[in-house]
Amino acid sequence: MARLTRKPLWRGAVGLLAGLYFLVPVAASVIFTVDVPGQGFTLDAYSGILSADGFTDSLLLTLELAAATIVLVMVLLVPALVAVRLGAPRLRPLLEIICSLPLVVPSVALVSGYSSVLRWGPEHLSRTPLFQTFTAVQDKRFPFVLVLAYTVMALPLAYRALDSGLRAVDVRVLVEAARSCGASAPRAVLQVVLPNLRGALLNASFLTLALVLGEYTVGALLGYQPFAVWIVNTGGNQAQLSVAVSVLSLVVTWMLLLVFAALGRPRDRSRSLSRSSRRAGRDAAAPAPIAQEVA
Amino acid sequence: MTLKTKAPAGMLAALPLVLFMLVAFGLPAVAMLTGAFSTSSDAPGGAQWTTANLTDSVQGAYLTGLVSSVKLSALSALLAAVLGLPLAQAVVTSRHRALREGVLAASGVLANFGGVPLAFAFIATLGNAGVLTEHLGLTGAGWSLYTFWGLVVVYLYFLLPLMVLAITPALEGLRKQWREAAQNNGATGFQYWRYVALPVLAPSLLGGYVLLFGSAFAAYATAAALGSGSVPLITVQIADALSGNVLVGQGNIALALSLDMVVVAGLVMAVYVPLQRRSARWLD
Numbered sequence: 001m002a003r004l005t006r007k008p009l010w011r012g013a014v015g016l017l018a019g020l021y022f023l024v025p026v027a028a029s030v031i032f033t034v035d036v037p038g039q040g041f042t043l044d045a046y047s048g049i050l051s052a053d054g055f056t057d058s059l060l061l062t063l064e065l066a067a068a069t070i071v072l073v074m075v076l077l078v079p080a081l082v083a084v085r086l087g088a089p090r091l092r093p094l095l096e097i098i099c100s101l102p103l104v105v106p107s108v109a110l111v112s113g114y115s116s117v118l119r120w121g122p123e124h125l126s127r128t129p130l131f132q133t134f135t136a137v138q139d140k141r142f143p144f145v146l147v148l149a150y151t152v153m154a155l156p157l158a159y160r161a162l163d164s165g166l167r168a169v170d171v172r173v174l175v176e177a178a179r180s181c182g183a184s185a186p187r188a189v190l191q192v193v194l195p196n197l198r199g200a201l202l203n204a205s206f207l208t209l210a211l212v213l214g215e216y217t218v219g220a221l222l223g224y225q226p227f228a229v230w231i232v233n234t235g236g237n238q239a240q241l242s243v244a245v246s247v248l249s250l251v252v253t254w255m256l257l258l259v260f261a262a263l264g265r266p267r268d269r270s271r272s273l274s275r276s277s278r279r280a281g282r283d284a285a286a287p288a289p290i291a292q293e294v295a
Numbered sequence: 296m297t298l299k300t301k302a303p304a305g306m307l308a309a310l311p312l313v314l315f316m317l318v319a320f321g322l323p324a325v326a327m328l329t330g331a332f333s334t335s336s337d338a339p340g341g342a343q344w345t346t347a348n349l350t351d352s353v354q355g356a357y358l359t360g361l362v363s364s365v366k367l368s369a370l371s372a373l374l375a376a377v378l379g380l381p382l383a384q385a386v387v388t389s390r391h392r393a394l395r396e397g398v399l400a401a402s403g404v405l406a407n408f409g410g411v412p413l414a415f416a417f418i419a420t421l422g423n424a425g426v427l428t429e430h431l432g433l434t435g436a437g438w439s440l441y442t443f444w445g446l447v448v449v450y451l452y453f454l455l456p457l458m459v460l461a462i463t464p465a466l467e468g469l470r471k472q473w474r475e476a477a478q479n480n481g482a483t484g485f486q487y488w489r490y491v492a493l494p495v496l497a498p499s500l501l502g503g504y505v506l507l508f509g510s511a512f513a514a515y516a517t518a519a520a521l522g523s524g525s526v527p528l529i530t531v532q533i534a535d536a537l538s539g540n541v542l543v544g545q546g547n548i549a550l551a552l553s554l555d556m557v558v559v560a561g562l563v564m565a566v567y568v569p570l571q572r573r574s575a576r577w578l579d
Binding site: 010011014018021024025029035072076077082083086087094095098100102104107108109111114115116117148149151152215220221231232239242243245247249250253257 | 318326382385401411413427451455513530550556557561564
């Protein structure tokens with residue numbers, strides 16, 4: 001018995017080392033921003049963020065892009081996935097392949113493809129109506145081309161999150177039950193299936209949001225200035241400011257995760273039900289272990 | 296509309312996704328392929344079919360970039376896999392549920408905490424004017440963040456959590472009874488790991504390693520934000536070529552390099568997917 005209840009030392013040691021490795025950079029970043037050489041303790045880096053040139057514009061742009069990307073991902077994925085569960089199981093392998101394809105193309109490679117497609121506009125299409133589309137998607141105020149690229153990049157993550165959520169729910173039974181109670185098919189999907197997928201929908205949205213908030217490669221190489229690109233461009237002359245923004249963005253990501261986790265938690269259920277659905281929710285909430293180009 | 300007639304409706308529901316992918320993924324992919332095999336339109340003689348881009352992309356400086364990208368990814372993924380296993384085991388066997396779920400949630404954030412914020416956190420910590428660098432006098436000891444090993448240390452920050460996420464389901468699938476059976480047969484802890492646990496975990500471990508390799512290989516933002524030009528990386532070379540830092544007429548070298556990356560990433564997935572399937576066998 002002594003052996004079974006013994007607390008292994010190695011676990012503490014591993015935890016301590018890992019804790020140090022992961023906490024020290026965060027702590028050092030905070031120290032770096034508030035302890036400026038020659039000035040001592042100061043919060044200038046943080047108070048300077050709001051007034052910094054381009055901060056609001058790039059942040060707003062990124063949030064708009066994120067919202068548009070989330071909407072597009074959901075509009076494309078949810079009907080297809082629900083339909084597969086309802087009556088077209090043969091489509092499933094096709095969807096899986098389609099949604100996994102972006103994993104084979106790293107974002108740097110994807111953006112090189114995008115930039116050569118965008119060059120076709122002026123080179124070949126300048127006399128056709130398509131040219132206006134090319135100009136429109138590259139509008140500096142809202143570069144829709146970024147939404148296209150982000151959606152492609154988010155598909156594998158969102159697909160996994162939604163698929164694992166759907167696995168925990170018997171869509172067919174839900175729809176049949178709703179239909180026999182007299183609901184129309186669209187109503188059955190909108191008011192019965194989707195609420196049951198709340199956790200998975202939120203999880204997929206969170207992953208997409210995190211991807212867009214941190215995305216640098218595509219934005220930078222296509223010549224736009226979303227948030228991450230702004231941080232780097234500012235870092236050249238104001239290191240403190242960039243680090244401060246980085247710390248803030250980590251804090252914001254954490255808070256968003258907490259908010260999404262809280263929203264995804266089922267309410268008003270009996271204890272046993274909530275435990276089992278919490279387990280299902282946790283499976284769905286464990287982010288798909290696929291790091292889409294984040295780094 | 297009854298349930299039986301849903302098959303065409305199912306096609307209809309998937310149609311937008313298929314069309315979207317044809318445009319937003321297919322077009323760039325075709326552009327990359329054709330571009331990689333042709334000279335760029337500003338070359339003397341215009342666009343013509345050629346394999347010169349591809350042969351150039353695996354020669355000279357570009358070969359150095361490819362090799363050092365592969366080395367960096369292979370090494371940091373190996374370190375992350377070796378260090379991530381005990382970390383994940385410590386998390387999985389922890390009796391504090393809150394701790395376990397907290398660490399897993401944190402891993403989810405940290406695995407996605409790549410890119411720009413990560414680079415700046417490390418600039419503040421271990422950069423030339425970083426907090427640790429100054430307080431510990433690391434520069435005198437020969438430390439620099441902007442080297443190969445500096446990048447390894449930075450990459451581990453998102454690779455380790457990714458490994459924890461990738462290996463946790465497999466560790467949770469290890470049955471207590473297997474350990475008890477091994478102990479009843481007189482096996483030591485080492486023997487249990489050597490002959491029971493590790494063979495069961497092997498596909499997941501290998502799959503995790505390949506996954507980490509792939510994401511380290513594709514990483515660009517971290518290196519770009521660090522400005523570590525001293526380590527040649529294929530992603531940085533593609534970005535440079537796209538930004539016009541190449542000779543006129545050689546613009547398509549970026550596309551050829553991208554194709555090289557797609558080939559490597561394709562190999563990674565070709566190894567990962569079967570391993571994933573195999574490891575899933577133990578988990579139900």
